Amino acid sequence: MEITESVKIIERMMNESKKTLHNYSAYFIIWGMVMAPAGIAEYLLIDYEYRWIVWPIASIIGGVLSAIVGNKQSKKQQASSAMDRVIGYTWGAFGFCLILAIAYAVSIQKPPHTLVLMLAGGATFISGGISKFKPFIYGGLALELAAIACAFFIPGEFHSLIFAVGILLGYIIPGFILRNIENE
Amino acid sequence: MNKLNKLLHQELRLAIVSYLAGVEWVNFNKLLDITEATKGNLSVQIKKLEAAGYLEIKKSFKDNYPLTQCKITDDGRNALDEYVKDLKQLLNMK
Structure with missing residues (x-):
């Protein structure tokens, strides 16, 4: 085998391994x-005492759908990279901190939006940095800006709306951009 | 050319090790797909790499189907690094 051919094989295989996401x-x-939508629903139900009910409902729906998708993907998965592992740990830590943050916010009787946006922004930003996917980096920054707005500038009654906007910019838009790339 | 690691200086084995250097593990079927090798040839080559200590092969079952997973070892990674270093030297000499 010629040495130039060796170089081509190494390059081609390294590029293949990068596609393994x-x-x-x-x-x-x-x-x-x-x-x-849960954020918008909470805002619309502002006069209703039990408006917080939208969050457990949304969490259960999200959890069930994620579990179904995760199960399907794990059956199809043919390879795993170090990046998959780091992203997995990042979102695992996010999940743990999220539960802790919500429990803490409830215990001090404060709405959890700021803490949730802050944590989601961090995990999204890290995912974007590791995968070199800029829409997640910008999405993470948008979530952090929404967290800052809730923490210091926006009155409490609008936090759920700011939360919805943050999620639109941090999750939905980058998620659809990534889906288009995955389908290419 | 004499300096190059003879085990890695073969098209399919080099492809396997180069791919594995970028992932944590891969299924046998995925390797078949990306290397476009035959099942028999791929089996033989991964066994040679395993015997040299460059790969770890794990056999198990998933949904009642046999599952073979391959992973590069530290020795395999070092051997590839050395191979790339030697390759660069040879290219500079040309």
């Missing part, structure tokens, strides 16, 4: 399409 878009789209 999970289809992450489905999770962003599912959670975005569940959480953004």
Whole structure:
């Protein structure tokens, strides 16, 4: 074998291995399409005492749909990269911190939007950085800006609306951009 | 040319190790797909790489079907690094 041929094989295979990515878009789209309407619903139900009910409902729907997609994908999965593992750990840590943040917010009787946006922004930003996918980097920044707005500038009654906008910019739009790329 | 690792200086084995350097593990069927090799030839070559300590092969069952997964070892990764280094030297000499 010629040495130039060796170089070509190494390049081709390295490029092939970079294509070995999970289809992450489905999770962003599912959670975005569940959480953004939940935020809008909470805003519309502002006079209703039990408006918080939208969050457990949305979480259950999102969790069930994600589990179905995850199960299907794991059956089809043929390879795994270090990036898959890092992204998996990032979102695992996010899930744990999310539960903790919501429990803490409930215990101090404060709405959890700011903390949730902050955590989601961090995990989205890291996912974008690791996968070099700019829409997630910008999406993560949009979520952090929404968190800052909720924390310091926007009155509490509008937090669920800001939350919905953050999720639209951070999850839904980048999720659909990624899905188009995955389908190419 | 003498300096190059003879085990890696073969089209299919080099392709397998180069691909595995970029992933944590891969199924046998995926390797078949990307290398476009025959089942028999791919089996023989991954066994040679395993014997040299460059690959780990894990056999199991998934949904009642046999599943073979391959993973590069540290020795395999080092051997590929050395091979690329030697290749660069040879290319500079040309």
